[in-house]
Amino acid sequence: MEALTDEKVWRWRALHRLIGTGGACDLIYDLERTEIIEVPHRFRHQVAGTLAPGVLNEGVLGWFKSEGLLTAEPRKNWAQGTPAQVPTVTDVSLDMSGACNMGCAYCFENEIGSRIGRMSVETALASLEFAFEKSRSSQHLSLHFGSGEPLLRFDLLQTIVHEASLRARISGRTVSFELTTNATLVTHEIACFLKEHPFNVRVSCDGPPHLHNPLRPLLGGQTSYKAVERGLRLLAEHLPDRLTVNSVLVGRSRLRQLWAWAKQMEIRHYHVIKVGAYAHDDLNLREAELAEFRADLEAICNDLFDDIAAYRRPIDYQPITKIVRRLMIPEPVTRFCGVAGTYLGIASNGKVYPCFRHLGVQEYDLGDVRKGVADEKRKEFLGREAADVDSRPICQDCWARYLCGGGCYADSSVYGPKKTEPQTQHCPFWRTEIELAIRFYRRMVNEDPNYCLRLFGDDLDTLLDESEGEAAFTRRKNCL
Secondary structure, three states: OOOOOOEEEEEEEOOEEEEOHHHHHEEEEEEOOOEEOOOOOOHHHHOOOOOOOOOOOOOHHHHHHHHHOOEOOOOOOOOOOOOOOOOOOEEEEOOOOOOOOOOOOOHHHHHHOOOOEEEOHHHHHHHHHHHHHHHOOOOEEEEEEEOOOOOHHHHHEEEEEEHHHHHHHHHHOOEEEEEEEOOOOOHHHHHHHHHHHEEEEEEEOOOOOHHHHHHHHHHOOOOHHHHHHHHHHHHHHHOOOHEEEEEEEOOOHHHHHHHHHHHHHOOEEEEEEEOOOOOOOOOOOOOOOOOOHHHHHHHHHHHHHHHHHOOOOOEEEEEEHHHHHHHHOOOOOOOOOOEOOOOOOOOOEEEEEEEEEHHOHHHHHHHHOOOOOOHHHHHHHHHHOOOOOOOOOOOOOOHHHHHHHHOOOOHHHOOOOOOOOOHHHHHHHHHHHHHHHHHHHHHHHHOOOOHHHHHOOOOOHHOHHHHOOHHHHHHHHHHO
């Protein structure tokens, strides 16, 4: 605390200064309010130095006060700790196939032994009963089909969709579906089925053939790209706006090559994911590659901006667009995902885990769909492995924590370095993405606040979860 010239006791908010060209600070990220403040040109070099009342002149101090960055308000603590009660379940993942037709170089499921064979119809129906019961206080339930290759069981997928839709109608609720597939088994019949039902589909493809094939061969070792592209194009033809492509970024891959491929394929929603791996694994991202990663990401942001300015539809490139959404709300993100809380995973034998990426890891067995789950174990997981970022080692000292959420808990649980800490090799890449997303966001706001809406197709409603309501809508409008 610093006592300044009046009776109030002032303090600095939790701040992160973004240093631009020439060593000047042009933007300040306020962690407490998850807001971005642009520094006036005349103060930028002073603000880049020591923030101390004895060093800064009255003009700079007055500006900090006017922006609320130097404040007499009490500090808000976002730490949540272990919840008194577990949240209502809204999302459930089912592993129908318990198998896969590919042999990916970085396969997470090979590490955890989740491939235990087909889910029976009886287990599938028991899983539906469990999912609808655990989510009974929610108007909407989302069912996810992933882990292995779910289209190995298209017959069971059809049964589950029919039964879930019937249950939703009878109970006056709604249900939607998420499918993650490698697309090698997609047919015209499958694409039509997915189009006719409320499916969002994610296709796993690691870019052009020379990048994809070495990482994602078929189970017998044959190349898979040709089959993946055929299925991907079928899905793009039938449900283009409900299709996302996931690419895994590994060490020595260039983000720019993935981006060029995504543009060539006219993908509308594209998500690049950092590979989960042991620290010694050659597939890992290395900090030595960070400069190239940053340059590629800057080029991507420039492309997005140019498309928006030219009234072309930009690619929904995540995680950049996800971070921009978070800045537009604005609201701190204290956990990476809903694992063990709003989200649960069900293995093909009916056992329940914190998420689909924990299937088969014995210490995270929460119960099963017939006998129920131990909510105390869910709470323990939320207070330990999935602790909020203000309580999580390493995360609690990181300026980017409220826009990152702490990274994938399953990667940490299996690969380390510690189960309660993020995979630290990812952290410099997350921080780079967040810094560039902040700059991209401010560039759009400065040029025309409507650019932020055009990034998402001019549809503000899609930016708001139903649970956010009018208050979040008002916050976002004020933010723009």
